[in-house]
Amino acid sequence: MARKTWRSPPFSERSPDNFFAQRHDIRRPPCGYGKYEDAGGFAEKGVIRKRRAGRALVALVYPNTRIVGMSSLGFQTVYRLLNERDDIVCERAFIPGRPGKPAGCARTVESGTPIRNADLIAFSISFEVDFPRMAQALSDAGLPLFAKDRDESHPLVAAGGAACFLNPEPVAPFLDIAFIGEAEPMLDSFLDRLDPAGRGRAKAPLSRAALLRRIAAETPGIYIPSAYSVEYAEDGTIRRMRAEGDAPLPVVRQYLADVSAARTRTVIQARHTSFGDAWLMEVSRGCPHGCRFCGAGFVYRPPRFRSLDSLSRTLAEADAPDHVGLVGAAVSDLPCLRQLIVPEAKSRFSFSSFRADAVDAEFVDVLKRSRLKTAAVAPEAGGERLRRVINKKLTEPQILAAARRLAAGGVPNLKLYFMIGLPTETDGDAAAIAGLTEKIRAVFLEESRKIGRMGKISVSLNPFVPKAFTPFQWAAMAPADVMRRRIRQLRGRLRKLPNVEFHADDPKSAVLQALFSRGDRRAANLIVRLLENGGNWPQTLKQADPPPAFYALRERPADEILPWEIIDQGVQRGYLWKEWQRAQAAQESPDCPPDGKCRRCGRCGGSGGTDRESAASMSPAHGLQGHSPADHG
Ligand code: SF4
Numbered sequence: 001m002a003r004k005t006w007r008s009p010p011f012s013e014r015s016p017d018n019f020f021a022q023r024h025d026i027r028r029p030p031c032g033y034g035k036y037e038d039a040g041g042f043a044e045k046g047v048i049r050k051r052r053a054g055r056a057l058v059a060l061v062y063p064n065t066r067i068v069g070m071s072s073l074g075f076q077t078v079y080r081l082l083n084e085r086d087d088i089v090c091e092r093a094f095i096p097g098r099p100g101k102p103a104g105c106a107r108t109v110e111s112g113t114p115i116r117n118a119d120l121i122a123f124s125i126s127f128e129v130d131f132p133r134m135a136q137a138l139s140d141a142g143l144p145l146f147a148k149d150r151d152e153s154h155p156l157v158a159a160g161g162a163a164c165f166l167n168p169e170p171v172a173p174f175l176d177i178a179f180i181g182e183a184e185p186m187l188d189s190f191l192d193r194l195d196p197a198g199r200g201r202a203k204a205p206l207s208r209a210a211l212l213r214r215i216a217a218e219t220p221g222i223y224i225p226s227a228y229s230v231e232y233a234e235d236g237t238i239r240r241m242r243a244e245g246d247a248p249l250p251v252v253r254q255y256l257a258d259v260s261a262a263r264t265r266t267v268i269q270a271r272h273t274s275f276g277d278a279w280l281m282e283v284s285r286g287c288p289h290g291c292r293f294c295g296a297g298f299v300y301r302p303p304r305f306r307s308l309d310s311l312s313r314t315l316a317e318a319d320a321p322d323h324v325g326l327v328g329a330a331v332s333d334l335p336c337l338r339q340l341i342v343p344e345a346k347s348r349f350s351f352s353s354f355r356a357d358a359v360d361a362e363f364v365d366v367l368k369r370s371r372l373k374t375a376a377v378a379p380e381a382g383g384e385r386l387r388r389v390i391n392k393k394l395t396e397p398q399i400l401a402a403a404r405r406l407a408a409g410g411v412p413n414l415k416l417y418f419m420i421g422l423p424t425e426t427d428g429d430a431a432a433i434a435g436l437t438e439k440i441r442a443v444f445l446e447e448s449r450k451i452g453r454m455g456k457i458s459v460s461l462n463p464f465v466p467k468a469f470t471p472f473q474w475a476a477m478a479p480a481d482v483m484r485r486r487i488r489q490l491r492g493r494l495r496k497l498p499n500v501e502f503h504a505d506d507p508k509s510a511v512l513q514a515l516f517s518r519g520d521r522r523a524a525n526l527i528v529r530l531l532e533n534g535g536n537w538p539q540t541l542k543q544a545d546p547p548p549a550f551y552a553l554r555e556r557p558a559d560e561i562l563p564w565e566i567i568d569q570g571v572q573r574g575y576l577w578k579e580w581q582r583a584q585a586a587q588e589s590p591d592c593p594p595d596g597k598c599r600r601c602g603r604c605g606g607s608g609g610t611d612r613e614s615a616a617s618m619s620p621a622h623g624l625q626g627h628s629p630a631d632h633g
Helices: 016-022 066-070 073-083 128-140 162-166 169-174 187-191 208-218 295-299 308-317 361-369 384-389 396-408 427-451 480-494 507-517 523-532 537-542 548-552 573-584 612-618
Strands: 037-039 042-045 056-062 088-094 120-124 156-160 177-179 228-232 238-243 279-282 323-327 348-351 374-380 413-420 457-463 500-504
Touching: 042 066, 056 066, 056 073, 066 073, 066 088, 073 088, 073 120, 073 187, 120 128, 128 162, 128 169, 128 507, 128 523, 156 162, 162 177, 162 295, 169 523, 177 187, 279 308, 361 396, 374 396, 384 427, 396 413, 396 427, 413 427, 413 480, 427 457, 427 480, 457 480, 457 507, 480 500, 480 507, 507 523, 507 548, 523 537
Parallel strands: 056 088, 056 120, 120 156, 156 177, 279 323, 323 348, 374 413, 413 457, 457 500
Antiparallel strands: 037 042, 228 238
16 A cells, blocks of 8 residues: 655645545545534534544544533644644544543544554643543553553553643643644644654654654654653752753743634534534634733733634635634634624624623624623622732723623623632622622613613632643632632622522632642642542542642742743743732733734744743743753754
8 A cells, every 4th residue: 555645735735625625535524514414422514534544543532521522622623633634534532431430441433443542642631620531531541541651552642732731740741742832833743753654653763762752852842741850859849850862941832823824613513512503713812911810811922813814714614604603812802803793794603702891882783793692791800909910901880881881782691700719819809799790780780671671690700720821820729718708608699689690610629620730740640549549539639749738729939940831831930920929019011012012021022932032031040951942953
């Protein structure tokens, strides 16, 4: 059989047209056309089926339910990118089971192949809470959990996704490879270095370990955990991180500079996702507002918006879907939004998010045209001071004006997002959430009465979890009992309000999330214990070393080496520290300006995510030993 070509066209040269022309053995087009089919009990259209025929099999695994996984545009995009290569068959798998409850080896949806028989198992991880499920999937597949215990007879195990490039350290010991950054600029350069004959062998006769080290040295953004070692001090903090050989330290996050060149949209339309039947289209990456609690706001910098031309062409390919979901950190910031949603548009539009200060008369008009039934507004905190701490840059008059305009514009329901346990929060700050909700309800009711229609207001309260690479990465998390008491008080007060629903996430599960969001490599042992203990968290936490409080409740000093600093996100450490100081003084910082001249956080001014200057200044003064990316030519 003729050997398949391993090279693929550069990302920017691909289009659905040349894709169709080149591929003769795909039984489903990749663009959401066609009829729904039954794929393993789920109604889907756009499923890509390719014959194996000498190609490498990648099992793309989302370690959660199929509904959650199919709601991820990132997961769908990687599925498309991998299948666009002639030398690869990519098939999906999901892990709906609970950690500690063995469920047998997961199989791919498309061909029913056990994932252990794939050449590469690639996990897509959007949320840290899915780290234990990832380990369970490896265990169920009969694979050694730790990368050091696997050899050439096993598939390579990789992971990518937002949770993974925010802080991959809690699962680093399980991984052969972690993708640090956005998939588009690095997927091909990584795959081009592997042998399609399978099992991740090198083209040249290299051992797997040697191949991985070579990839680490040659491929920006590819993190090979086995090429690094971490030394801990007696107090449990990190004393030193070392890179072996030519592996770069830190590993520089990659990002797609020109998002308009890539169309990120639904590939497989599934009837059952978190977004219902919506056909999703990403309109932007990153966010210019710099909310200090938000990981995505810092690791997707700089903010990038797609052009009207790019979005219009993507929409045209989709053949006028009934319902289009626009996805982005703040969709209302999209400069061409009003031109995109023209009055004559056939589709109904919905938004993953918009800011209250964008709700002017013109924007309400856009919402009306999209027949929006529920608008989500995120004040995050009840009082002005705490909103300044988190750099939300929203005033109470702006929030109330937005509620009034939305109700007057005929939006029947409102969803309000708040956080509990934010840094510097007092009992009074928490109580202010109820106060603001009462005021919002009053104006919403007043306007709704005028048009004779009043829906409901849902208040959603999420415990704050400090995230890596944000100004709050040094902050202590509020103890669970403090958050629980404040939630109880809020529930008691809001329960009495007609038309208001209240939901709060459990602070205990937020503490578990915090273990992973700021955990180090030792957290992998905790995951192994959890599986051994049948998923019993209380028992596992009792055995944890260091204890959960070490990760969750401890404020970090300025000179502590943080586990995730093995990565360079391009945002300077000094900038984040200054933002942390400003937060404690309740001082706001400005948005990213659109003029392209700003150098404030260090992210802009480089190209394509290999900004050498920022890489050097990101490293703490001590503790990192190895090759800076600036050492390489
Ligand atoms: S350098 Fe300025 S514009 Fe660029 S991401 Fe940082 S703050 Fe935003």
